Amino acid sequence: MALPASAxxxxxxxxxxxxSALAAVGEPFRIDQExxxxxxxxxxxxxxTLxxxxxxxxILFVALGVLPATSMSPPASSGLQVGESSLDAARTFAGSDGFAFDVFQSLPSLPPSGWRLSYTLPDHPGLVLYLSFYGRLDPSLDASDITRPGDAPQDAVLISATLTNPTLLAQYPNxxxxxxxxxxxxxPFARPLSEAFPLIALPQ
Structure with missing residues (x-):
């Protein structure tokens, strides 16, 4: 059965x-309140993970993530997939390097080890899409030594894709x-969100 275009x-x-829309997703395996x-x-x-x-x-923030010890590869997709897609593939798919390129730390105890591209979305004004990548570097370097997307390891792997609304988040200082x-x-990102992250059809 074909998935609808908006899936x-x-x-x-x-x-x-x-x-209340979260009711359709099921039960969370982790929940924190503060x-x-x-x-x-x-x-x-x-x-x-979602x-x-x-x-x-x-809802203020939605992110696709991948469990740390991932061993299950999803079926091939026409879009981007966390845990699978490379930085090179994402830049090509997005049509640009977006409006910002940032360094991030994958773990607080480690030096900078990844990079984030940021995009607006043509089909969702007001939302921002962040694509975060992790890749190995020469031990003499860390991620902060790289200031342009083209200089990062192009085989760095997409580890999360995040949707936010900056206006909504600004209402919460934390x-x-x-x-x-x-x-x-x-x-803006060159594709509609449904093309960038199509719903993966489970094998029959």
Missing amino acids: QDFRGLLPGMPA GGITAASYPLPFER DVIYADGT LASLAQTPPPDTT
């Missing part, structure tokens, strides 16, 4: 939607650092 691996969830803010993680097929942050009845406001002249 995507974020399970139809977007920042700004009511938190100061009126809830963070929950839901299992997806092939050892992937991570959601919500507060005051509204979450404001999770998003950045794009400049007005940014080049």
